[in-house]
Amino acid sequence: MVDLRTEIAGVKLRNPTMLASGFLDETGGSMARVYQAGAGAVVTKSVGPEPREGYPNPTIVELDAGLLNAVGLPNPGIVEYEHEVKRALAADAVVIGSVYGKDADEYAQVAARMATYGVKAIELNLSCPHAKGLGTEIAQHEDAVRDFTRAVKDVVDLPVFPKLSPNVQDIVTFAIAAEEGGADGIVAINTLKAMAITPELKMPSLANRYGGLSGPAIRPIGVRAVYDICEKVHIPVVGVGGIGSGRDALEYIMAGATAVQVGTAIISKGLGIFDEIAKEMASLLEEAGFGSVPEAIGVAHA
Amino acid sequence: MPRIQVVPLLEIVRETPSTTTYRFRADFAEQPGQFLMVWIPRYDELPMALSYLGGVKGITVRDYGDATHALAAFNAGDRIGVRGPYGNAFRLVGERILAVGGGSGMASMIAAIEAFAQQGARVVTAVGAKTAEELLFVDRANASGEVHIATDDGSRGFHGFAPPLAEKLMDREAFDQILTCGPERMMKAVVDLARKRSVPVQASLERYMKCGIGICDACSLDTKLVCWDGPIFTAEQLDGSEDFGRFRRDKSGRRVPV
Numbered sequence: 035m036v037d038l039r040t041e042i043a044g045v046k047l048r049n050p051t052m053l054a055s056g057f058l059d060e061t062g063g064s065m066a067r068v069y070q071a072g073a074g075a076v077v078t079k080s081v082g083p084e085p086r087e088g089y090p091n092p093t094i095v096e097l098d099a100g101l102l103n104a105v106g107l108p109n110p111g112i113v114e115y116e117h118e119v120k121r122a123l124a125a126d127a128v129v130i131g132s133v134y135g136k137d138a139d140e141y142a143q144v145a146a147r148m149a150t151y152g153v154k155a156i157e158l159n160l161s162c163p164h165a166k167g168l169g170t171e172i173a174q175h176e177d178a179v180r181d182f183t184r185a186v187k188d189v190v191d192l193p194v195f196p197k198l199s200p201n202v203q204d205i206v207t208f209a210i211a212a213e214e215g216g217a218d219g220i221v222a223i224n225t226l227k228a229m230a231i232t233p234e235l236k237m238p239s240l241a242n243r244y245g246g247l248s249g250p251a252i253r254p255i256g257v258r259a260v261y262d263i264c265e266k267v268h269i270p271v272v273g274v275g276g277i278g279s280g281r282d283a284l285e286y287i288m289a290g291a292t293a294v295q296v297g298t299a300i301i302s303k304g305l306g307i308f309d310e311i312a313k314e315m316a317s318l319l320e321e322a323g324f325g326s327v328p329e330a331i332g333v334a335h336a
Numbered sequence: 337m338p339r340i341q342v343v344p345l346l347e348i349v350r351e352t353p354s355t356t357t358y359r360f361r362a363d364f365a366e367q368p369g370q371f372l373m374v375w376i377p378r379y380d381e382l383p384m385a386l387s388y389l390g391g392v393k394g395i396t397v398r399d400y401g402d403a404t405h406a407l408a409a410f411n412a413g414d415r416i417g418v419r420g421p422y423g424n425a426f427r428l429v430g431e432r433i434l435a436v437g438g439g440s441g442m443a444s445m446i447a448a449i450e451a452f453a454q455q456g457a458r459v460v461t462a463v464g465a466k467t468a469e470e471l472l473f474v475d476r477a478n479a480s481g482e483v484h485i486a487t488d489d490g491s492r493g494f495h496g497f498a499p500p501l502a503e504k505l506m507d508r509e510a511f512d513q514i515l516t517c518g519p520e521r522m523m524k525a526v527v528d529l530a531r532k533r534s535v536p537v538q539a540s541l542e543r544y545m546k547c548g549i550g551i552c553d554a555c556s557l558d559t560k561l562v563c564w565d566g567p568i569f570t571a572e573q574l575d576g577s578e579d580f581g582r583f584r585r586d587k588s589g590r591r592v593p594v
Contacts, residue, residue: 058561060553060589067559079553079589087587091381092373094547096339096419105546108554110590117591234342234415235377301549 036316037326043193043218047074049312054297055132062121069127072309080132080159085111090241100249104242119151132157138185149190161199161224176211183215193218209263221272223256249298250276264290280314290332340419357396367425368448373548375417379403383545385444396443430513436502438464438518442472444540453480464498499525520594524581
Protein backbone atom coordinates (compact mmCIF):
# COMPACT_ATOMS: atom_id res chain seq x y z
CA MET A 35 0.00 0.00 0.00
CA VAL A 36 1.39 3.36 -1.05
CA ASP A 37 1.94 5.86 1.74
CA LEU A 38 0.11 9.03 0.71
CA ARG A 39 1.31 11.12 3.59
CA THR A 40 3.45 14.04 2.63
CA GLU A 41 4.98 17.03 4.33
CA ILE A 42 5.52 20.52 3.05
CA ALA A 43 7.80 22.87 4.99
CA GLY A 44 6.97 20.94 8.14
CA VAL A 45 3.21 20.91 7.57
CA LYS A 46 2.12 17.28 7.74
CA LEU A 47 -0.62 16.19 5.36
CA ARG A 48 -2.53 12.90 5.46
CA ASN A 49 -2.58 13.04 1.66
CA PRO A 50 -1.27 15.56 -0.91
CA THR A 51 -4.64 17.14 -1.80
CA MET A 52 -5.61 20.56 -0.49
CA LEU A 53 -8.67 22.68 -1.01
CA ALA A 54 -7.63 25.63 -3.21
CA SER A 55 -8.36 29.10 -1.86
CA GLY A 56 -11.62 30.63 -3.04
CA PHE A 57 -13.75 27.47 -2.95
CA LEU A 58 -16.10 26.71 -0.07
CA ASP A 59 -13.84 28.42 2.41
CA GLU A 60 -15.64 31.56 3.49
CA THR A 61 -17.16 29.69 6.44
CA GLY A 62 -15.70 27.35 9.00
CA GLY A 63 -18.58 24.93 8.53
CA SER A 64 -17.75 24.41 4.86
CA MET A 65 -14.02 24.08 5.49
CA ALA A 66 -14.74 21.43 8.12
CA ARG A 67 -16.92 19.58 5.64
CA VAL A 68 -14.25 19.67 2.91
CA TYR A 69 -11.64 18.35 5.33
CA GLN A 70 -13.96 15.61 6.51
CA ALA A 71 -14.60 14.73 2.87
CA GLY A 72 -10.94 13.84 2.51
CA ALA A 73 -8.78 16.89 1.74
CA GLY A 74 -5.30 16.77 3.26
CA ALA A 75 -5.63 20.46 4.16
CA VAL A 76 -7.90 23.39 3.45
CA VAL A 77 -6.74 26.82 2.36
CA THR A 78 -8.99 29.63 3.55
CA LYS A 79 -10.63 32.28 1.47
CA SER A 80 -8.19 35.14 0.96
CA VAL A 81 -8.79 37.39 3.92
CA GLY A 82 -7.91 41.07 4.18
CA PRO A 83 -7.86 43.68 6.91
CA GLU A 84 -11.50 44.77 6.48
CA PRO A 85 -14.74 43.11 5.37
CA ARG A 86 -15.12 43.18 1.59
CA GLU A 87 -18.25 42.43 -0.42
CA GLY A 88 -16.58 41.49 -3.68
CA TYR A 89 -17.95 42.31 -7.10
CA PRO A 90 -21.56 42.44 -8.18
CA ASN A 91 -22.96 39.41 -9.99
CA PRO A 92 -22.50 37.81 -12.46
CA THR A 93 -19.28 36.69 -10.81
CA ILE A 94 -18.89 33.29 -12.46
CA VAL A 95 -19.24 31.88 -15.95
CA GLU A 96 -19.32 28.14 -16.53
CA LEU A 97 -17.38 27.19 -19.66
CA ASP A 98 -16.65 23.90 -21.38
CA ALA A 99 -12.98 24.49 -20.65
CA GLY A 100 -13.46 25.37 -17.01
CA LEU A 101 -14.62 28.24 -14.92
CA LEU A 102 -14.23 31.97 -15.28
CA ASN A 103 -14.66 33.95 -12.08
CA ALA A 104 -14.46 37.46 -10.75
CA VAL A 105 -15.90 37.00 -7.30
CA GLY A 106 -13.71 39.88 -6.15
CA LEU A 107 -12.20 38.62 -2.89
CA PRO A 108 -15.29 38.86 -0.67
CA ASN A 109 -14.40 38.10 2.94
CA PRO A 110 -15.59 39.07 6.40
CA GLY A 111 -12.27 40.67 7.35
CA ILE A 112 -9.52 39.17 9.48
CA VAL A 113 -11.14 40.03 12.82
CA GLU A 114 -14.43 38.22 12.21
CA TYR A 115 -12.74 35.44 10.32
CA GLU A 116 -11.32 34.07 13.55
CA HIS A 117 -14.64 32.29 14.21
CA GLU A 118 -14.46 30.54 10.86
CA VAL A 119 -10.91 29.28 11.37
CA LYS A 120 -11.75 28.13 14.88
CA ARG A 121 -14.78 26.25 13.64
CA ALA A 122 -12.70 24.44 11.01
CA LEU A 123 -10.01 23.64 13.60
CA ALA A 124 -12.65 22.25 15.93
CA ALA A 125 -13.25 19.61 13.25
CA ASP A 126 -9.49 18.82 13.34
CA ALA A 127 -8.94 20.35 9.89
CA VAL A 128 -5.42 21.29 8.82
CA VAL A 129 -5.93 24.93 7.87
CA ILE A 130 -3.69 27.17 5.80
CA GLY A 131 -4.62 30.85 6.05
CA SER A 132 -4.68 32.84 2.81
CA VAL A 133 -4.21 36.60 3.16
CA TYR A 134 -4.07 39.73 1.04
CA GLY A 135 -3.55 43.42 1.65
CA LYS A 136 -2.79 46.63 -0.21
CA ASP A 137 0.90 46.77 0.71
CA ALA A 138 3.61 44.91 2.59
CA ASP A 139 2.48 46.30 5.94
CA GLU A 140 -1.09 45.16 5.47
CA TYR A 141 -0.01 41.69 4.35
CA ALA A 142 2.13 41.45 7.47
CA GLN A 143 -0.63 42.70 9.79
CA VAL A 144 -3.26 40.34 8.44
CA ALA A 145 -0.85 37.39 8.36
CA ALA A 146 0.28 38.06 11.94
CA ARG A 147 -3.31 38.00 13.11
CA MET A 148 -4.15 34.91 11.04
CA ALA A 149 -1.15 33.15 12.59
CA THR A 150 -2.67 33.54 16.06
CA TYR A 151 -5.81 31.62 15.01
CA GLY A 152 -4.09 28.26 14.84
CA VAL A 153 -3.43 27.89 11.12
CA LYS A 154 -0.49 25.68 10.11
CA ALA A 155 0.87 27.98 7.40
CA ILE A 156 0.20 31.26 5.62
CA GLU A 157 -0.53 31.47 1.89
CA LEU A 158 -0.01 34.89 0.33
CA ASN A 159 -2.48 35.72 -2.41
CA LEU A 160 -0.11 37.69 -4.63
CA SER A 161 -1.90 36.91 -7.79
CA CYS A 162 -5.64 37.43 -7.96
CA PRO A 163 -6.03 38.61 -11.58
CA HIS A 164 -9.15 40.69 -11.06
CA ALA A 165 -8.80 42.76 -7.87
CA LYS A 166 -7.73 46.31 -8.52
CA GLY A 167 -5.50 48.33 -6.22
CA LEU A 168 -4.65 45.44 -3.94
CA GLY A 169 -1.32 43.74 -3.42
CA THR A 170 -2.69 40.96 -5.59
CA GLU A 171 -2.37 43.33 -8.52
CA ILE A 172 0.73 45.18 -7.32
CA ALA A 173 2.59 41.88 -7.13
CA GLN A 174 3.17 42.03 -10.85
CA HIS A 175 6.77 42.91 -9.98
CA GLU A 176 9.39 40.58 -8.57
CA ASP A 177 10.42 43.24 -6.02
CA ALA A 178 6.92 43.35 -4.56
CA VAL A 179 6.80 39.55 -4.22
CA ARG A 180 10.16 39.61 -2.42
CA ASP A 181 9.16 42.52 -0.16
CA PHE A 182 5.71 41.20 0.75
CA THR A 183 7.11 37.76 1.51
CA ARG A 184 9.89 39.20 3.66
CA ALA A 185 7.47 41.48 5.53
CA VAL A 186 5.26 38.51 6.39
CA LYS A 187 8.17 36.26 7.33
CA ASP A 188 9.36 38.95 9.74
CA VAL A 189 6.15 38.80 11.76
CA VAL A 190 5.07 35.14 11.71
CA ASP A 191 6.77 31.95 12.82
CA LEU A 192 4.81 29.79 10.42
CA PRO A 193 5.73 28.55 6.97
CA VAL A 194 4.82 31.14 4.32
CA PHE A 195 3.73 30.14 0.82
CA PRO A 196 3.35 32.91 -1.76
CA LYS A 197 0.83 31.96 -4.47
CA LEU A 198 2.09 33.15 -7.80
CA SER A 199 0.40 34.50 -10.89
CA PRO A 200 0.82 32.97 -14.33
CA ASN A 201 -0.06 36.35 -15.83
CA VAL A 202 3.57 37.45 -16.05
CA GLN A 203 6.40 37.23 -18.53
CA ASP A 204 8.27 34.52 -16.62
CA ILE A 205 6.84 33.02 -13.44
CA VAL A 206 10.22 31.51 -12.56
CA THR A 207 11.74 34.92 -11.78
CA PHE A 208 8.85 35.49 -9.34
CA ALA A 209 9.49 32.15 -7.67
CA ILE A 210 13.15 33.08 -7.25
CA ALA A 211 12.10 36.44 -5.77
CA ALA A 212 9.79 34.65 -3.32
CA GLU A 213 12.61 32.33 -2.27
CA GLU A 214 14.89 35.34 -1.75
CA GLY A 215 12.17 36.88 0.42
CA GLY A 216 12.31 33.86 2.67
CA ALA A 217 9.33 31.86 1.39
CA ASP A 218 9.10 28.32 2.73
CA GLY A 219 7.25 27.09 -0.31
CA ILE A 220 5.52 28.29 -3.45
CA VAL A 221 1.98 27.77 -4.68
CA ALA A 222 1.59 27.82 -8.46
CA ILE A 223 -0.51 28.79 -10.32
CA ASN A 224 -3.36 31.20 -9.73
CA THR A 225 -5.99 31.71 -12.42
CA LEU A 226 -5.28 33.19 -15.85
CA LYS A 227 -6.70 36.58 -16.64
CA ALA A 228 -9.49 36.00 -19.13
CA MET A 229 -12.81 37.24 -20.50
CA ALA A 230 -16.04 35.83 -21.88
CA ILE A 231 -18.55 37.82 -23.91
CA THR A 232 -22.24 37.07 -24.26
CA PRO A 233 -22.88 37.78 -27.96
CA GLU A 234 -26.67 37.98 -27.56
CA LEU A 235 -26.22 40.86 -25.14
CA LYS A 236 -23.10 42.34 -26.75
CA MET A 237 -21.36 42.61 -23.40
CA PRO A 238 -18.80 40.83 -21.21
CA SER A 239 -20.39 38.01 -19.24
CA LEU A 240 -18.87 39.05 -15.91
CA ALA A 241 -19.95 42.26 -14.17
CA ASN A 242 -16.24 42.93 -13.62
CA ARG A 243 -15.62 42.21 -17.33
CA TYR A 244 -12.31 40.45 -16.55
CA GLY A 245 -11.96 37.32 -14.51
CA GLY A 246 -9.67 34.42 -13.77
CA LEU A 247 -9.83 31.17 -15.72
CA SER A 248 -9.47 27.91 -13.83
CA GLY A 249 -10.16 24.27 -14.62
CA PRO A 250 -8.88 21.71 -17.14
CA ALA A 251 -7.85 24.33 -19.72
CA ILE A 252 -5.08 25.68 -17.50
CA ARG A 253 -3.57 22.40 -16.32
CA PRO A 254 -0.80 22.21 -18.96
CA ILE A 255 0.11 25.81 -18.13
CA GLY A 256 0.31 25.00 -14.44
CA VAL A 257 2.33 21.84 -15.01
CA ARG A 258 4.80 23.77 -17.14
CA ALA A 259 5.08 26.51 -14.50
CA VAL A 260 5.72 24.02 -11.70
CA TYR A 261 8.27 22.13 -13.83
CA ASP A 262 10.21 25.31 -14.60
CA ILE A 263 10.01 26.66 -11.04
CA CYS A 264 11.34 23.39 -9.64
CA GLU A 265 14.39 23.65 -11.88
CA LYS A 266 15.39 26.93 -10.25
CA VAL A 267 14.26 27.05 -6.62
CA HIS A 268 15.09 24.84 -3.65
CA ILE A 269 11.88 25.24 -1.66
CA PRO A 270 8.86 22.94 -2.09
CA VAL A 271 6.09 23.76 -4.54
CA VAL A 272 2.33 23.19 -4.30
CA GLY A 273 0.83 22.61 -7.73
CA VAL A 274 -2.59 23.96 -8.59
CA GLY A 275 -4.55 24.41 -11.80
CA GLY A 276 -7.06 22.09 -13.43
CA ILE A 277 -6.57 19.01 -11.26
CA GLY A 278 -9.58 16.70 -11.39
CA SER A 279 -8.10 13.21 -11.06
CA GLY A 280 -5.24 11.34 -9.48
CA ARG A 281 -3.53 11.23 -12.84
CA ASP A 282 -3.78 15.03 -13.12
CA ALA A 283 -2.30 15.35 -9.64
CA LEU A 284 0.57 13.02 -10.56
CA GLU A 285 1.48 15.27 -13.47
CA TYR A 286 2.13 18.04 -10.97
CA ILE A 287 3.92 15.74 -8.52
CA MET A 288 6.21 14.43 -11.24
CA ALA A 289 6.82 18.02 -12.39
CA GLY A 290 8.14 18.63 -8.88
CA ALA A 291 5.17 19.53 -6.68
CA THR A 292 5.09 18.21 -3.13
CA ALA A 293 1.33 18.64 -2.82
CA VAL A 294 -1.57 19.82 -4.97
CA GLN A 295 -4.65 21.99 -4.63
CA VAL A 296 -8.08 21.31 -6.07
CA GLY A 297 -10.88 23.78 -6.70
CA THR A 298 -12.86 23.88 -9.92
CA ALA A 299 -13.23 20.09 -10.16
CA ILE A 300 -15.40 20.20 -7.03
CA ILE A 301 -18.20 21.77 -9.08
CA SER A 302 -18.60 18.82 -11.41
CA LYS A 303 -17.38 16.00 -9.17
CA GLY A 304 -18.46 17.03 -5.68
CA LEU A 305 -16.50 16.80 -2.45
CA GLY A 306 -15.73 13.12 -3.01
CA ILE A 307 -13.08 14.38 -5.44
CA PHE A 308 -10.40 14.63 -2.73
CA ASP A 309 -10.75 11.01 -1.71
CA GLU A 310 -11.03 9.97 -5.34
CA ILE A 311 -7.81 11.77 -6.29
CA ALA A 312 -5.95 10.32 -3.31
CA LYS A 313 -7.07 6.76 -4.11
CA GLU A 314 -6.26 7.08 -7.80
CA MET A 315 -2.84 8.54 -6.98
CA ALA A 316 -2.14 5.60 -4.68
CA SER A 317 -2.99 3.03 -7.30
CA LEU A 318 -1.05 4.81 -10.06
CA LEU A 319 1.98 5.22 -7.80
CA GLU A 320 1.82 1.56 -6.90
CA GLU A 321 1.60 0.51 -10.55
CA ALA A 322 4.64 2.67 -11.27
CA GLY A 323 6.55 1.06 -8.42
CA PHE A 324 6.60 3.97 -5.97
CA GLY A 325 6.09 3.36 -2.27
CA SER A 326 5.29 6.91 -1.29
CA VAL A 327 4.51 10.35 -2.70
CA PRO A 328 7.97 11.85 -1.98
CA GLU A 329 9.58 9.15 -4.15
CA ALA A 330 7.66 10.44 -7.17
CA ILE A 331 8.28 14.15 -6.69
CA GLY A 332 10.05 15.65 -9.68
CA VAL A 333 10.84 12.37 -11.41
CA ALA A 334 9.89 13.86 -14.79
CA HIS A 335 13.04 16.00 -14.62
CA ALA A 336 15.38 13.04 -14.90
CA MET B 337 -21.70 21.99 -17.22
CA PRO B 338 -24.89 23.92 -17.81
CA ARG B 339 -24.25 27.12 -19.71
CA ILE B 340 -26.09 30.38 -19.49
CA GLN B 341 -28.98 30.84 -21.92
CA VAL B 342 -30.06 34.29 -23.03
CA VAL B 343 -33.82 34.27 -23.52
CA PRO B 344 -36.41 36.87 -24.50
CA LEU B 345 -39.25 37.50 -22.08
CA LEU B 346 -42.47 36.30 -23.70
CA GLU B 347 -45.00 37.58 -21.23
CA ILE B 348 -44.89 39.72 -18.11
CA VAL B 349 -47.74 39.47 -15.60
CA ARG B 350 -48.17 41.70 -12.58
CA GLU B 351 -49.33 39.31 -9.85
CA THR B 352 -49.52 41.72 -6.91
CA PRO B 353 -48.37 45.33 -6.41
CA SER B 354 -44.89 44.03 -5.51
CA THR B 355 -44.54 40.78 -7.47
CA THR B 356 -44.32 40.11 -11.19
CA THR B 357 -44.10 36.95 -13.25
CA TYR B 358 -41.74 36.73 -16.24
CA ARG B 359 -42.34 33.91 -18.73
CA PHE B 360 -39.72 32.56 -21.15
CA ARG B 361 -38.67 29.46 -23.06
CA ALA B 362 -35.37 27.78 -22.22
CA ASP B 363 -33.72 24.50 -23.05
CA PHE B 364 -33.59 22.59 -19.77
CA ALA B 365 -35.77 20.23 -17.75
CA GLU B 366 -36.67 21.21 -14.20
CA GLN B 367 -38.53 19.85 -11.19
CA PRO B 368 -40.77 21.64 -8.69
CA GLY B 369 -38.73 23.61 -6.17
CA GLN B 370 -35.55 24.01 -8.21
CA PHE B 371 -34.07 27.44 -8.86
CA LEU B 372 -32.21 29.35 -11.55
CA MET B 373 -29.53 31.98 -11.48
CA VAL B 374 -31.16 34.84 -13.36
CA TRP B 375 -29.00 37.51 -14.97
CA ILE B 376 -30.61 40.92 -15.21
CA PRO B 377 -28.12 42.45 -17.64
CA ARG B 378 -26.23 45.46 -16.29
CA TYR B 379 -27.68 44.95 -12.80
CA ASP B 380 -27.17 41.64 -11.09
CA GLU B 381 -27.57 37.90 -11.17
CA LEU B 382 -29.86 36.44 -8.51
CA PRO B 383 -31.18 33.02 -7.47
CA MET B 384 -34.88 32.69 -8.31
CA ALA B 385 -37.34 29.84 -7.96
CA LEU B 386 -39.23 28.55 -10.98
CA SER B 387 -42.92 29.33 -10.53
CA TYR B 388 -43.95 27.83 -13.89
CA LEU B 389 -42.44 24.65 -15.31
CA GLY B 390 -42.58 23.05 -18.74
CA GLY B 391 -42.53 24.64 -22.18
CA VAL B 392 -43.05 28.22 -21.15
CA LYS B 393 -41.24 28.55 -17.85
CA GLY B 394 -41.62 31.37 -15.38
CA ILE B 395 -40.11 33.15 -12.43
CA THR B 396 -42.11 35.28 -10.03
CA VAL B 397 -40.11 38.03 -8.47
CA ARG B 398 -40.70 40.43 -5.63
CA ASP B 399 -39.41 43.94 -6.33
CA TYR B 400 -37.13 44.44 -3.31
CA GLY B 401 -33.86 45.95 -4.59
CA ASP B 402 -32.10 47.74 -7.45
CA ALA B 403 -31.90 44.73 -9.74
CA THR B 404 -35.43 43.46 -9.20
CA HIS B 405 -36.65 47.03 -9.58
CA ALA B 406 -34.83 47.29 -12.90
CA LEU B 407 -36.35 43.97 -13.96
CA ALA B 408 -39.82 45.32 -13.15
CA ALA B 409 -39.31 47.86 -15.97
CA PHE B 410 -38.49 45.13 -18.54
CA ASN B 411 -40.92 44.60 -21.41
CA ALA B 412 -41.82 41.55 -23.45
CA GLY B 413 -38.95 40.96 -25.88
CA ASP B 414 -36.30 42.19 -23.45
CA ARG B 415 -33.73 39.52 -22.66
CA ILE B 416 -32.46 37.95 -19.48
CA GLY B 417 -29.85 35.26 -18.89
CA VAL B 418 -30.77 32.04 -17.12
CA ARG B 419 -28.57 29.19 -15.93
CA GLY B 420 -29.61 26.09 -14.07
CA PRO B 421 -31.77 24.52 -12.91
CA TYR B 422 -29.93 24.13 -9.63
CA GLY B 423 -30.66 22.57 -6.27
CA ASN B 424 -32.94 19.77 -5.18
CA ALA B 425 -36.71 19.44 -5.69
CA PHE B 426 -39.69 18.92 -3.43
CA ARG B 427 -40.22 15.20 -2.88
CA LEU B 428 -43.72 14.50 -4.07
CA VAL B 429 -44.60 11.94 -1.41
CA GLY B 430 -47.81 11.90 0.62
CA GLU B 431 -51.57 11.89 0.11
CA ARG B 432 -52.63 14.73 2.41
CA ILE B 433 -50.46 17.80 1.96
CA LEU B 434 -50.37 21.08 3.82
CA ALA B 435 -48.49 23.88 2.04
CA VAL B 436 -47.71 26.98 4.08
CA GLY B 437 -46.56 29.95 2.03
CA GLY B 438 -45.69 33.47 3.06
CA GLY B 439 -45.41 36.40 0.65
CA SER B 440 -43.35 35.65 -2.44
CA GLY B 441 -42.48 32.25 -0.95
CA MET B 442 -45.53 30.94 -2.79
CA ALA B 443 -43.50 31.29 -6.01
CA SER B 444 -41.18 28.44 -4.93
CA MET B 445 -44.02 26.13 -3.86
CA ILE B 446 -46.78 26.62 -6.40
CA ALA B 447 -45.35 24.17 -8.95
CA ALA B 448 -45.11 21.51 -6.22
CA ILE B 449 -48.68 22.25 -5.07
CA GLU B 450 -49.88 21.68 -8.63
CA ALA B 451 -47.76 18.55 -9.06
CA PHE B 452 -49.13 17.04 -5.84
CA ALA B 453 -52.71 17.77 -6.98
CA GLN B 454 -52.01 16.23 -10.38
CA GLN B 455 -50.94 12.97 -8.79
CA GLY B 456 -54.16 12.90 -6.80
CA ALA B 457 -53.07 14.16 -3.40
CA ARG B 458 -55.34 16.36 -1.30
CA VAL B 459 -53.57 19.72 -1.01
CA VAL B 460 -54.51 22.34 1.56
CA THR B 461 -52.66 25.63 1.15
CA ALA B 462 -52.31 28.29 3.83
CA VAL B 463 -51.31 31.50 2.06
CA GLY B 464 -50.05 34.43 4.08
CA ALA B 465 -49.24 38.00 3.03
CA LYS B 466 -48.97 41.44 4.56
CA THR B 467 -52.22 42.60 2.93
CA ALA B 468 -55.01 41.12 0.80
CA GLU B 469 -53.61 42.61 -2.39
CA GLU B 470 -50.19 41.00 -1.77
CA LEU B 471 -51.60 37.44 -1.67
CA LEU B 472 -49.80 35.43 -4.35
CA PHE B 473 -51.11 32.54 -6.47
CA VAL B 474 -54.36 32.07 -4.55
CA ASP B 475 -56.19 31.15 -7.77
CA ARG B 476 -53.60 28.56 -8.78
CA ALA B 477 -53.62 27.04 -5.29
CA ASN B 478 -57.44 27.02 -5.34
CA ALA B 479 -57.41 25.07 -8.59
CA SER B 480 -55.22 22.47 -6.87
CA GLY B 481 -57.21 22.07 -3.66
CA GLU B 482 -58.35 24.04 -0.68
CA VAL B 483 -57.01 27.48 0.23
CA HIS B 484 -56.96 29.30 3.56
CA ILE B 485 -55.81 32.88 3.79
CA ALA B 486 -53.99 34.88 6.44
CA THR B 487 -53.08 38.58 6.25
CA ASP B 488 -50.93 40.51 8.69
CA ASP B 489 -53.37 43.43 8.64
CA GLY B 490 -56.55 41.33 8.64
CA SER B 491 -57.68 42.75 5.29
CA ARG B 492 -58.63 39.22 4.21
CA GLY B 493 -59.03 35.90 5.97
CA PHE B 494 -57.31 35.05 9.22
CA HIS B 495 -55.88 38.14 10.92
CA GLY B 496 -52.27 37.23 11.67
CA PHE B 497 -49.33 35.25 10.35
CA ALA B 498 -49.52 31.99 8.44
CA PRO B 499 -48.13 29.65 11.16
CA PRO B 500 -51.03 30.04 13.63
CA LEU B 501 -53.44 29.51 10.73
CA ALA B 502 -51.47 26.42 9.75
CA GLU B 503 -51.68 25.17 13.33
CA LYS B 504 -55.49 25.47 13.24
CA LEU B 505 -55.52 23.43 10.04
CA MET B 506 -53.23 20.81 11.59
CA ASP B 507 -55.59 20.58 14.57
CA ARG B 508 -58.52 20.10 12.21
CA GLU B 509 -57.10 17.30 10.05
CA ALA B 510 -54.12 15.02 9.78
CA PHE B 511 -51.49 15.72 7.11
CA ASP B 512 -48.75 13.37 6.06
CA GLN B 513 -46.46 15.97 4.47
CA ILE B 514 -45.97 19.69 5.05
CA LEU B 515 -44.28 22.11 2.65
CA THR B 516 -43.28 25.63 3.51
CA CYS B 517 -41.61 28.62 1.92
CA GLY B 518 -41.58 32.23 3.02
CA PRO B 519 -39.80 34.47 5.52
CA GLU B 520 -37.39 32.29 7.44
CA ARG B 521 -38.82 32.94 10.87
CA MET B 522 -42.21 31.89 9.52
CA MET B 523 -40.68 28.69 8.18
CA LYS B 524 -38.97 28.07 11.49
CA ALA B 525 -42.38 28.28 13.20
CA VAL B 526 -43.90 25.88 10.65
CA VAL B 527 -41.01 23.42 10.99
CA ASP B 528 -41.39 23.50 14.78
CA LEU B 529 -45.16 22.85 14.49
CA ALA B 530 -44.59 19.95 12.11
CA ARG B 531 -41.89 18.48 14.32
CA LYS B 532 -44.18 18.67 17.36
CA ARG B 533 -46.72 16.58 15.48
CA SER B 534 -44.11 14.30 13.92
CA VAL B 535 -45.24 15.21 10.41
CA PRO B 536 -42.49 15.27 7.75
CA VAL B 537 -41.79 18.79 6.55
CA GLN B 538 -39.91 20.26 3.57
CA ALA B 539 -38.80 23.88 3.87
CA SER B 540 -37.46 25.80 0.86
CA LEU B 541 -34.79 28.22 2.06
CA GLU B 542 -33.48 31.37 0.47
CA ARG B 543 -29.96 32.79 0.75
CA TYR B 544 -27.83 35.33 -1.08
CA MET B 545 -25.68 33.54 -3.67
CA LYS B 546 -22.85 34.60 -5.91
CA CYS B 547 -22.41 31.37 -7.84
CA GLY B 548 -25.30 28.95 -7.27
CA ILE B 549 -22.98 26.00 -7.88
CA GLY B 550 -20.98 25.40 -4.71
CA ILE B 551 -18.03 27.75 -4.92
CA CYS B 552 -18.69 31.01 -3.14
CA ASP B 553 -19.94 29.67 0.22
CA ALA B 554 -22.28 32.68 0.58
CA CYS B 555 -25.33 30.41 1.01
CA SER B 556 -23.71 28.44 3.81
CA LEU B 557 -26.10 27.13 6.45
CA ASP B 558 -24.05 25.51 9.22
CA THR B 559 -22.08 22.92 7.23
CA LYS B 560 -24.63 22.79 4.41
CA LEU B 561 -25.06 24.86 1.27
CA VAL B 562 -28.46 26.06 0.15
CA CYS B 563 -27.41 25.78 -3.51
CA TRP B 564 -26.08 22.20 -3.26
CA ASP B 565 -27.86 20.50 -0.38
CA GLY B 566 -31.01 22.60 -0.72
CA PRO B 567 -32.82 24.79 -1.30
CA ILE B 568 -35.26 22.29 0.23
CA PHE B 569 -34.44 20.86 3.65
CA THR B 570 -36.25 18.45 5.92
CA ALA B 571 -36.77 18.99 9.65
CA GLU B 572 -34.14 16.34 10.34
CA GLN B 573 -31.60 18.26 8.25
CA LEU B 574 -32.44 21.46 10.09
CA ASP B 575 -32.34 19.84 13.53
CA GLY B 576 -29.68 21.42 15.68
CA SER B 577 -28.99 24.10 13.09
CA GLU B 578 -27.44 27.22 14.55
CA ASP B 579 -28.29 29.24 11.46
CA PHE B 580 -31.85 28.26 10.43
CA GLY B 581 -34.29 30.98 11.46
CA ARG B 582 -31.46 32.99 12.98
CA PHE B 583 -28.49 33.80 10.75
CA ARG B 584 -27.50 34.23 7.14
CA ARG B 585 -24.29 35.47 5.48
CA ASP B 586 -24.03 38.92 3.96
CA LYS B 587 -22.06 39.68 0.78
CA SER B 588 -18.78 39.73 2.67
CA GLY B 589 -19.50 36.44 4.43
CA ARG B 590 -20.29 37.98 7.80
CA ARG B 591 -22.91 36.15 9.83
CA VAL B 592 -25.89 38.46 10.27
CA PRO B 593 -29.45 37.96 11.59
CA VAL B 594 -32.01 36.71 9.04
